[in-house]
Amino acid sequence: MIVGKVAGTVVSTRKCENLIGYKLLLIEPYYGSKEKIFVAADTLGAGIGELVLITTNDTTQYGLDRNSPIDALVVGILDFEPEIGK
Template sequence: MILGRVVGNVVSTMKKKELDKYKLFLIESLHPKLGKNREVFVALDLVGAGIGDCVLVVKGSQAQHVFQEKTPADAAIVGIVDTVNTIDPKIF
């Protein structure tokens, strides 16, 4: 999974109906070393995250396991992160 921060949201009225009941959050991946090349993508929210939250995101077909029906989405927020403990502060 990817650690990321919710940095915004996307509004799309003309979209596949299966996406209607989810918030479309803009996520910036948290990778200190990648600096300006951090990945920016859109994920559906499944745990009630909010703007600014540090989150855990599952990507690809494994994201399907959080949806009740077949959903055309390849990224889903599956956790809100409380703390990240690392042996090397330079990593995070």
């Protein structure tokens, strides 16, 4: 999974029916290249600036109530910044 920081939201009125109801968050990767911002769906209520854990590809479906065309999903909100070696 990827550690990311919630950097904003995206708004889409014209979208697939199966996407309706999900909050769509801009995610800045916490490790590696920070420019590679992507979008993850969220059902946990993560706020801007929070660090989250994101799963990708088809494994997102096991965290959803119904199958949806979503390849990145927030599956956890981190309690504190991860520290290497602890």
